[in-house]
Amino acid sequence: MPDRTELADVVVVGCGPGGAVLAYLLERSGVDVALVERAATFDREYRGFGWNPGVVRLFDEMDVLDDVLALAHETVTEGAFSLYGEQVTVLDFDLLDTDYPYALMMEQPALLERLVEHASTYDGFAFHPATTVTDIRVDDSGAVRGAEARDRGAAEDVRFEARAVVGADGRYSTVRKRAGIDPGLFESPIDLVWFKLPRGAVDASTQGRIDRDGVLVYFGLGAGDLQVGYLVRDGEWPGVREAGFGAFRQRVAAIDPEVAAAIDAHLDGFRDTTLLDVAPGVADTWTRDGLLLLGDAAHTASPIGAQGNPLAVEDAVVAHDVLADALTNTEGTLSDETLRDFERRRRPTVERVISLQRRAADNLRFWLDYGRYVPAWLVRGSAAAFDWLAPQSRLIRGTVESFALGDRSVSVARSHFTD
Secondary structure (H helix, E strand, C coil), X not given: CCCEEEECCEEEECCCHHHHHHXXXXXXCCCCEEEECCCCCCCCCCCCCEECHHXXXXXXXXXXXXXXXXXXXXXXXXXXXEECCEEEEEEEHHHCCCCCCCEEECCCHHHHHHHHHHHCCCCCEEEECCEEEEEEEECCCCCEEEEEEEECCCCEEEEEECCEEEECCCCCCHHHHHCCCCCCECCCCEEEEEEEEEHHHCCCCCCEEEECCEEEEEEEEECCEEEEEEEEECCCHHHHHHHCHHHHHHHHHHHCHHHHHXXXXXXXXXXXXXXXXXXXXXXXXXXXXXXXXXXXXXXXXXXXXXXXXXXXXXXXXXXXXXXXXXXXXXCCCCCHHHHHHHHHHHHHHHHHHHHHHHHHHHHHHHHHHHHHHCCHHHHHHHHHHHHHHCCCCHHHHHHHHHHHHCCCCCCCCHHHCCC
């Protein structure tokens, strides 16, 4: 038996971008929400740092953009790479059809805390940090009726009862696992190793560097931090570690000696690096009676194109519309038939983005395997051709805009708001 029972209209499991945005939007719509988060504080590592112009638009529609821009961040107005020493502009945000011609690079903790603060101004909101969901509650018909959790701060077992449970608990979702839903992961031909450097330690005027010896990516995060990613082949990292940190530094030096020097000055060995599991995936189903999965719990994005945060925020906006409408117009546990509207609206966009990411990963793996054999003059010539072709090609523009602007049909359903 639980030590206590908490009642809500909706239990949201996971206070990442999707869960925090959804909780805030539902609270503004008069819905009682319990937001359950395993971590005790917001001071922890998060995977995603990029917020594209499509998300900036949604932040504005939900009346939080001014708050977001007041947080530590860097503004990106073009996407460029250094290719064999030549700068190649992949994307000029001023050419996009948007009122928000910029992306934001920003760490998540302060943003999530601000969203929770906004949601907390409404009477029906309850935030449960340091609370680990251990199972979902399923009745004899198979409908999800709530969740079981452990409040570590109070040392109590908690039962959450609700009309719907939303699994927004990420790539390794407990909610998805307990529901018996396969994550539908694809194999990834590449892995990504992250580490942080001081912002001024290297020249990060571009978002990355592609050279015959490998690929590095750079993201300024505001507050003086620079996130650096080093691409490796799938399964290659254990061998890199076995060769030693000095050998790793030499690999990086072959691509960018300045970054290698900064590694010497600022990293304390492999403990300051993180290998990301970047395999993308799309679960077979995202809903059941009383259950909805969103963000990485439903579809796992790779870091390519910084799509994880945008997909999660778009999911939250659409889920808000579906849930707020259903909670108003139906009684009892929300049915799979009702919740399936969320998946119907989101799956085509998600599958298109994941497909583009997988194609890009294959191309990057090809470069890691064969880039050293391609003559520099051919690479530079191809880059010049791309610079000319990109603005003319509808296919290239469409691909770039899919990543930059997201699903433009998604908009905040402000008609549900009660304030």
